[in-house]
Amino acid sequence: MTQLQARGVVRAYGPTPALRGVTLDVAEGEIVAVTGPSGCGKSTLLHCLSGILRPDAGEVTWGGHRIDTWSEAARSRLRRTEFGVLFQFGQLVAELTAAENVALPLLLAGTGRREARTAALTWLERFGVIEVADVRPGEMSGGQQQRCATARALVTEPRVLFADEPTGALDTLTGEQVLTQLVRLAREQRTTVVLVTHEPRIAAYADREIVLRDGLVDHTGLGLDVPLAGGAR
Amino acid sequence: MAAVSTPHVLLGLLAGGSRHGYELKRAHDERLPRARPLAFGQVYATLGRLERDGLVAAAGQDRVAGPDRTAYALTDQGRDTLDQWLTTVEPPMPYVASTLFAKVVVALLVADVDRARSYLIAQRAAHAARLRELTAVKADTAATLSDVVAADFAIAHLDADLRWLQTTLGRVADWHREVHP
Numbered sequence: 001m002t003q004l005q006a007r008g009v010v011r012a013y014g015p016t017p018a019l020r021g022v023t024l025d026v027a028e029g030e031i032v033a034v035t036g037p038s039g040c041g042k043s044t045l046l047h048c049l050s051g052i053l054r055p056d057a058g059e060v061t062w063g064g065h066r067i068d069t070w071s072e073a074a075r076s077r078l079r080r081t082e083f084g085v086l087f088q089f090g091q092l093v094a095e096l097t098a099a100e101n102v103a104l105p106l107l108l109a110g111t112g113r114r115e116a117r118t119a120a121l122t123w124l125e126r127f128g129v130i131e132v133a134d135v136r137p138g139e140m141s142g143g144q145q146q147r148c149a150t151a152r153a154l155v156t157e158p159r160v161l162f163a164d165e166p167t168g169a170l171d172t173l174t175g176e177q178v179l180t181q182l183v184r185l186a187r188e189q190r191t192t193v194v195l196v197t198h199e200p201r202i203a204a205y206a207d208r209e210i211v212l213r214d215g216l217v218d219h220t221g222l223g224l225d226v227p228l229a230g231g232a233r
Numbered sequence: 234m235a236a237v238s239t240p241h242v243l244l245g246l247l248a249g250g251s252r253h254g255y256e257l258k259r260a261h262d263e264r265l266p267r268a269r270p271l272a273f274g275q276v277y278a279t280l281g282r283l284e285r286d287g288l289v290a291a292a293g294q295d296r297v298a299g300p301d302r303t304a305y306a307l308t309d310q311g312r313d314t315l316d317q318w319l320t321t322v323e324p325p326m327p328y329v330a331s332t333l334f335a336k337v338v339v340a341l342l343v344a345d346v347d348r349a350r351s352y353l354i355a356q357r358a359a360h361a362a363r364l365r366e367l368t369a370v371k372a373d374t375a376a377t378l379s380d381v382v383a384a385d386f387a388i389a390h391l392d393a394d395l396r397w398l399q400t401t402l403g404r405v406a407d408w409h410r411e412v413h414p
Contacts, residue, residue, distance in 0.1 A: 180371070200396070204365045204368040
């Protein structure tokens, strides 16, 4: 069943177009990779789908509700309750310990402190970083930070996880361990995942690849500025 | 890439103690899970050559519900040969010897840009599909580390091919102009 939909989504930054009419469907529980070369609009699309950005034109629907017309506050609430968002750099709060960071989305959603901490510890355990539960981000390795950030993105058991180059700052093995665990847990919980990456081997974890080129879905699946026959580039 | 040296692999599998041909075949297929399975005929033919060269020797026979089975053991000379192989670094390939590359060159020589591009697009799709299959093998909770390490090796090579296919697609029109000025 279609859970997330974009219809003719357009978004520009000043005079520079980033998305020029993207249409796509993502089914519930599906893991989709959005790929394409630098500057093709991958991150902007993720921001529009997750309600961080509002498209200039077009529609974004989630579970049949058109969310692009919602207020900033309503979209923010949606991200806290139904969506999880994960970036290349974990964006952990420097002053908080790992457990406090992971518990934060639950506390914001009104969960009690003790319950939130218990859940945070469970998720840190699942990502193999329970030993840094009471450590602040500055004292953790990059891999530990990204594991904590991933645990934080999943602690609310979101319906959709949006991940933008989540392993981009990690070495191959660490990145793979984080991603394998993320995909495994997402499948167990039937969480839909929209994964932005420019790496073919990361995209291979997804059920399906959507390639963008110059702000549009590229149906040749190449994401390259391939010239037409005989045409000059 | 150089072909797997079956004689050396068999010597390695005998390093831990004597084995029958059947046991060697099973150990080979288990330890090199993503390599081409060894045919029995190949095992016995290779053992014959290794014995002739003095690298292995027959180490007794037994019979379990069937014909006599000869166990083979590594000789001192065989152990030296194995040690030497293990300490020799494989030469990084100094030339491109892949069919993938040859086919694109030939397509460009005998046909037009579209033909070369169609081939690259189809090949990219096939590589991406295989990459996904191998990734699924690795992500399976039942995967052993042997499976993972073997899949890693294949994935790294496919990934390199994919990057090349992608870059070449971007260059193919200019390349064609260079080949057919």
